[in-house]
Amino acid sequence: MSTSLLAFAEAWRLVALGDAKLVEIVVLSLRISAGSILVATLLAMPLGALIAVTRFRGQRATIVTLNALMGLPSVVVGLLVYLLLSRAGPLGALGILFTPTAMVIAQAILVTPLLAALTRQMIGDAWQDTREQLQSLGAGPMASALALLWDLRFSLVTIVLAGFGRAISEVGAVMIVGGNIDGVTRVMTTAIALETSKGDLPLALGLGVVLLAIVLALNVVAHLTREAVQRRHG
């Protein structure tokens, strides 16, 4: 009891004083997850929108697969990327295993299906209401997809933030492909796992507090965005 209280107090001190090591880990985490979300968004949103507005053979199977991949276990993604990037793997020559780049790749693979599936769902609903009008105006699949992405731009922010939350809070993939190397690939989640097993509770707790605060802040932003849009566009 007193140990955990002491740990809490120490954790707050680290956060409040902006402990150098803590800040370094937090900044690296944010940079990696921001990078992976950028890549994933650019891939997933056009893809999800196109799946929603086009009719093609195997559409239902594609949607079911995409929805299933939302729950992709992060350790499995980590393992696959590890095999891909390890010396003997197909992309081993790049020599990027155990670098932040590998972590960006792994997180992007993890969240792309999530973003694509959620985008597909949101655009699909809007497509029901706008399909006839867009076809009447002569919009093809590409133009329709882009128009609806723009039309739902504020709601899509929520999806991006959800993806960011998933990316920054996962452990398995970044642990495997990053290696949790101090000062190079150590991010919040891997640090928490390591420090906890080492018994350094204050740093683990401090990072936990920051991680919680980030996830909370993302949700607040998502909520406020939604409200602002409701007010402006009805």
Place this chain on the structure above:
Amino acid sequence: MAERSTRDLAPALLPLSLVDVGWIAGGKTVLSGVTATLEHGLRSVILGANGAGKSVLLRLCHGLLQPTSGEVRWNMPEVRGEPRRQAMVFQRPVLFRRSVLGNMTFALGLAGVASVERRDRALAALERVGLAAFAERPARVLSGGEQQRLALARAWSLQPEVLFLDEPTANLDPGATREIEAVIQAIHAAGTKIVLVTHNLGQAQRLGDEVLFLDRGRLVERTPIDRFFYRPDSAEAAAYLKGELPWH
């Protein structure tokens, strides 16, 4: 500029020939054996009871649905991927989360209008329907009547040869309905063929030159507007009018 001059030279879309057109969905016959030719000039009103197939007929003409039998044949069909030369206004206006002006320029962009021309053409069309002052407002916070006028302005700005209207005033109060009817008259006066589906018989009389009357998926008569209301050719139309205008 080049595209506009080619459009002026392009052969006319009309007349539109419906040849034995049928449409079946889920085993239910919605339309069958509809044969008619729609010419330039006359304002055509499609009347009929609920479920008679009016909206489906309009969508078949506009190409939003494909007939399951028969043929929808334009004099000079549109080319897929090229700007459309016909437009449609729906019962519930579909507007995007952009400004009033943004909704206009979006449609003009799809119609292949050069970006430098879009703004002027959009503002001119908004002016004609009395919405110029609202150009910068978000489109979806306009009132129902204003939204429908915007949808009409959007269609009008495309300078379509044919405008299909599917119960454009069904959700509007009498004041807004009058404004919409005035815009439809103006579009007609500017040379666009009007094809209107309505449940409002007063509106049919005010806006129509001829009636195409549908009964349970069949085109049972086609009559000039005055004759339709006083001496319809078919027993089905007479029964419909008796139901709609009991004092008749």
